[in-house]
Amino acid sequence: MSTVRLTRVVAFSAAHRYHRPEWSAERNREVFGACANEHGHGHRYECAVTVAGTPHPETSMVMDLGAFDRVLQQEISDRLDHRHLNHDVPEFAFGKEVPTVEALAVHIWNRIAPHLPEGVRLEQVRVHEEPHLYAEYDGAE
Amino acid sequence: MSTVRLTRVVAFSAAHRYHRPEWSAERNREVFGACANEHGHGHRYECAVTVAGTPHPETSMVMDLGAFDRVLQQEISDRLDHRHLNHDVPEFAFGKEVPTVEALAVHIWNRIAPHLPEGVRLEQVRVHEEPHLYAEYDGAE
Amino acid sequence: MSTVRLTRVVAFSAAHRYHRPEWSAERNREVFGACANEHGHGHRYECAVTVAGTPHPETSMVMDLGAFDRVLQQEISDRLDHRHLNHDVPEFAFGKEVPTVEALAVHIWNRIAPHLPEGVRLEQVRVHEEPHLYAEYDGAE
Amino acid sequence: MSTVRLTRVVAFSAAHRYHRPEWSAERNREVFGACANEHGHGHRYECAVTVAGTPHPETSMVMDLGAFDRVLQQEISDRLDHRHLNHDVPEFAFGKEVPTVEALAVHIWNRIAPHLPEGVRLEQVRVHEEPHLYAEYDGAE
Amino acid sequence: MSTVRLTRVVAFSAAHRYHRPEWSAERNREVFGACANEHGHGHRYECAVTVAGTPHPETSMVMDLGAFDRVLQQEISDRLDHRHLNHDVPEFAFGKEVPTVEALAVHIWNRIAPHLPEGVRLEQVRVHEEPHLYAEYDGAE
Amino acid sequence: MSTVRLTRVVAFSAAHRYHRPEWSAERNREVFGACANEHGHGHRYECAVTVAGTPHPETSMVMDLGAFDRVLQQEISDRLDHRHLNHDVPEFAFGKEVPTVEALAVHIWNRIAPHLPEGVRLEQVRVHEEPHLYAEYDGAE
Numbered sequence: 042m043s044t045v046r047l048t049r050v051v052a053f054s055a056a057h058r059y060h061r062p063e064w065s066a067e068r069n070r071e072v073f074g075a076c077a078n079e080h081g082h083g084h085r086y087e088c089a090v091t092v093a094g095t096p097h098p099e100t101s102m103v104m105d106l107g108a109f110d111r112v113l114q115q116e117i118s119d120r121l122d123h124r125h126l127n128h129d130v131p132e133f134a135f136g137k138e139v140p141t142v143e144a145l146a147v148h149i150w151n152r153i154a155p156h157l158p159e160g161v162r163l164e165q166v167r168v169h170e171e172p173h174l175y176a177e178y179d180g181a182e
Numbered sequence: 183m184s185t186v187r188l189t190r191v192v193a194f195s196a197a198h199r200y201h202r203p204e205w206s207a208e209r210n211r212e213v214f215g216a217c218a219n220e221h222g223h224g225h226r227y228e229c230a231v232t233v234a235g236t237p238h239p240e241t242s243m244v245m246d247l248g249a250f251d252r253v254l255q256q257e258i259s260d261r262l263d264h265r266h267l268n269h270d271v272p273e274f275a276f277g278k279e280v281p282t283v284e285a286l287a288v289h290i291w292n293r294i295a296p297h298l299p300e301g302v303r304l305e306q307v308r309v310h311e312e313p314h315l316y317a318e319y320d321g322a323e
Numbered sequence: 324m325s326t327v328r329l330t331r332v333v334a335f336s337a338a339h340r341y342h343r344p345e346w347s348a349e350r351n352r353e354v355f356g357a358c359a360n361e362h363g364h365g366h367r368y369e370c371a372v373t374v375a376g377t378p379h380p381e382t383s384m385v386m387d388l389g390a391f392d393r394v395l396q397q398e399i400s401d402r403l404d405h406r407h408l409n410h411d412v413p414e415f416a417f418g419k420e421v422p423t424v425e426a427l428a429v430h431i432w433n434r435i436a437p438h439l440p441e442g443v444r445l446e447q448v449r450v451h452e453e454p455h456l457y458a459e460y461d462g463a464e
Numbered sequence: 465m466s467t468v469r470l471t472r473v474v475a476f477s478a479a480h481r482y483h484r485p486e487w488s489a490e491r492n493r494e495v496f497g498a499c500a501n502e503h504g505h506g507h508r509y510e511c512a513v514t515v516a517g518t519p520h521p522e523t524s525m526v527m528d529l530g531a532f533d534r535v536l537q538q539e540i541s542d543r544l545d546h547r548h549l550n551h552d553v554p555e556f557a558f559g560k561e562v563p564t565v566e567a568l569a570v571h572i573w574n575r576i577a578p579h580l581p582e583g584v585r586l587e588q589v590r591v592h593e594e595p596h597l598y599a600e601y602d603g604a605e
Numbered sequence: 606m607s608t609v610r611l612t613r614v615v616a617f618s619a620a621h622r623y624h625r626p627e628w629s630a631e632r633n634r635e636v637f638g639a640c641a642n643e644h645g646h647g648h649r650y651e652c653a654v655t656v657a658g659t660p661h662p663e664t665s666m667v668m669d670l671g672a673f674d675r676v677l678q679q680e681i682s683d684r685l686d687h688r689h690l691n692h693d694v695p696e697f698a699f700g701k702e703v704p705t706v707e708a709l710a711v712h713i714w715n716r717i718a719p720h721l722p723e724g725v726r727l728e729q730v731r732v733h734e735e736p737h738l739y740a741e742y743d744g745a746e
Numbered sequence: 747m748s749t750v751r752l753t754r755v756v757a758f759s760a761a762h763r764y765h766r767p768e769w770s771a772e773r774n775r776e777v778f779g780a781c782a783n784e785h786g787h788g789h790r791y792e793c794a795v796t797v798a799g800t801p802h803p804e805t806s807m808v809m810d811l812g813a814f815d816r817v818l819q820q821e822i823s824d825r826l827d828h829r830h831l832n833h834d835v836p837e838f839a840f841g842k843e844v845p846t847v848e849a850l851a852v853h854i855w856n857r858i859a860p861h862l863p864e865g866v867r868l869e870q871v872r873v874h875e876e877p878h879l880y881a882e883y884d885g886a887e
Binding site for chain 5: 757759760761762780781783784785786787788789790827828829830832833834876
Binding site: 183184185186187188189190191192232237240241242243244246247248 | 764766777778779843844845846847848849851852877878879880881882883885886887
């Protein structure tokens with residue numbers, strides 16, 4: 042009996058802006074740089090979701106891939122793709138959490154975790170904001 | 183004397199929305215789909231600018247790379263990176279041109295062309311909206 | 324009025340075998356090498372289809388992307404993805420054409436061309452058999 | 465004395481089919497979808513093999529790269545490249561294990577592990593079936 | 606309070622040669638192969654530096670990205686980019702350490718570690734010598 | 747009878763330096779920047795060689811791939827891989843041509859052209875010095 046990790050990567054296109062409304066324009070600019078630009082900008086995010094489990098003795102699969110894809114579609118694509126994170130995702134509304142790649146990794150972990158079947162463990166969520174910048178979260182406190 | 187083409191690729195992160203204000207919400211949705219979402223979304227664009235010329239006999243260069251990069255910085259990065267195309271680029275304001283990848287290729291061509299040194303010809307502008315979708319423009323009518 | 328080229332890339336996973344039944348096993352092995360192995364092998368093909376036209380004055384699009392994707396789905400994905408080219412595509416049956424990347428480029432051109440709307444011209448089909456080997460066809464005789 | 469991990473990536477092109485002969489055609493179709501198609505299909509697999517050890521004080525190498533490449537050639541390329549996994553690899557014959565990406569990761573681990581020199585530890589085998597789907601195995605039960 | 610890992614990737618272009626002056630030419634050739642060629646050769650290295658910490662409650666950032674980039678610029682780009690490792694980096698002078706990808710990972714770790722702010726932990730340095738060969742170091746002895 | 751283009755991509759790792767011995771150190775630095783550093787630096791070059799012809803009626807191949815690969819091995823890999831271009835390639839010796847990516851594209855064209863079989867036309871040589879910079883040459887004067 043082997044424990045294998047399986048990773049599925051999905052992409053989504055979203056806009057965001059870094060802005061704390063309780064801060065002055067100067068402080069927003071100083072801390073967030075061009076990410077503070079008023080109308081926001083955008084990225085092609087790639088999100089890699091890793092689960093772990095024992096491959097089923099008949100199918101040699103850790104998890105049914107169709108079921109995995111439906112969770113990712115519902116929790117990532119349907120909610121984040123072609124969206125403006127600050128306007129369309131309540132947790133990232135101005136005054137709440139700033140939609141950094143770190144915050145997105147934790148956010149997506151929390152959305153995926155409740156939907157995995159018994160015996161399948163969520164191992165890691167990795168979110169690339171661009172090819173040269175990414176965050177990983179594995180549930181650690 | 184050989185004519186060689188030289189291509190430099192730059193990336194920019196921008197938000198955009200497809201929306202014609204003179205159309206109904208229904209028609210915008212029907213024609214533009216998720217690209218019509220109210221608050222816009224974003225992409226990591228990659229733009230490949232190709233010039234052609236005869237390599238200089240002493241430097242073997244078609245064009246000084248530092249000068250090439252300064253044109254791309256000024257006409258692409260400084261104007262489009264970390265911007266919302268509809269709000270920050272007058273040509274793509276709502277009611278004007280829709281910021282498709284086709285329109286961006288022509289727009290960038292028109293911005294780059296006047297800034298090339300004598301003897302260097304602009305050959306092509308290619309813009310990737312995502313890895314699997316891109317437009318090319320070579321000045322053809 | 325500008326003429327812009329627009330390219331959409333789709334992938335498909337297929338098996339194939341190089342084998343001419345009228346040749347001896349030795350000659351098949353000599354000409355086709357490991358591609359002649361009896362049970363076939365497989366690739367992840369990437370196919371880039373390029374069309375050209377004048378962006379529509381209202382939408383700035385060369386062609387409706389949804390319509391483009393439906394043609395690619397019907398003529399490429401539905402017919403070639405998760406298939407064995409020799410067994411599942413009549414034109415590549417043993418004794419007919421060998422399913423090389425060159426033959427695939429011409430084959431896909433011939434499948435796509437009849438389905439483009441008026442005013443949109445098929446420019447090129449590029450097929451990657453692997454990242455370091457690809458063929459391009461532009462309708463030239 | 466530092467412990468460093470070294471990873472070598474190799475690719476192989478193979479065909480496979482998901483099919484359990486003791487199941488009905490309907491059940492095979494229901495569980496395996498298009499992967500159950502009768503004649504199989506194919507992929508370009510990428511396999512990343514990671515070893516760990518202490519770099520040699522004279523060569524600064526964890527393992528001689530030529531020796532590493534010979535193991536990968538013998539155990540991966542020679543056995544899996546340009547092959548049909550169900551027909552050419554006994555462990556994946558119909559009725560035995562289904563050649564999923566999870567099963568391939570464990571299979572390759574078991575082939576590589578006996579061939580590493582003393583002082584070099586096999587750390588992980590990662591197999592990509594396509595760019596957006598991969599499995600990792602590190603010997604865990 | 607979540608612990609998140611953040612990775613930034615930077616590239617540098619450098620030349621190197623594998624050569625131990627206390628060895629004969631024959632032994633250098635036998636052990637190092639083409640890497641022993643007299644005048645050296647070069648690579649485009651990619652270096653991924655991973656840090657870990659708790660995202661700041663106001664900025665949702667593990668570390669200020671500008672500060673992170675300044676450390677990478679100073680310790681990696683300014684010292685290694687457009688350099689010949691054996692000639693320009695004292696630790697890799699002939700007779701000292703051979704500039705393998707394993708040695709580079711440890712070297713970069715040791716350069717980065719002293720410059721991280723309090724509360725941010727260096728997790729891993731991964732160095733790609735080419736796309737298919739890379740080393741990782743996490744400080745382990 | 748269709749004319750199809752076939753492209754094969756090969757990589758090579760090489761060092762180079764931009765330096766004109768008849769210029770002052772100041773002028774070399776001013777024109778060539780960090781590329782003028784005394785000991786040189788390196789790149790992973792990717793070279794795409796495109797040929798065109800009519801696929802053979804029996805094999806559906808423009809050119810035998812083994813023969814194509816032997817030409818690329820002999821004219822590119824054997825001469826340029828793991829080499830220092832200024833020291834190991836006479837045409838790029840100091841005082842002769844500066845080994846820019848433009849010069850390399852022309853150089854490789856001239857090496858490949860005489861070795862193609864009858865009926866196969868050399869179409870283009872594209873050389874990437876890095877992912878974001880490349881030159882193309884098609885024999886044009």
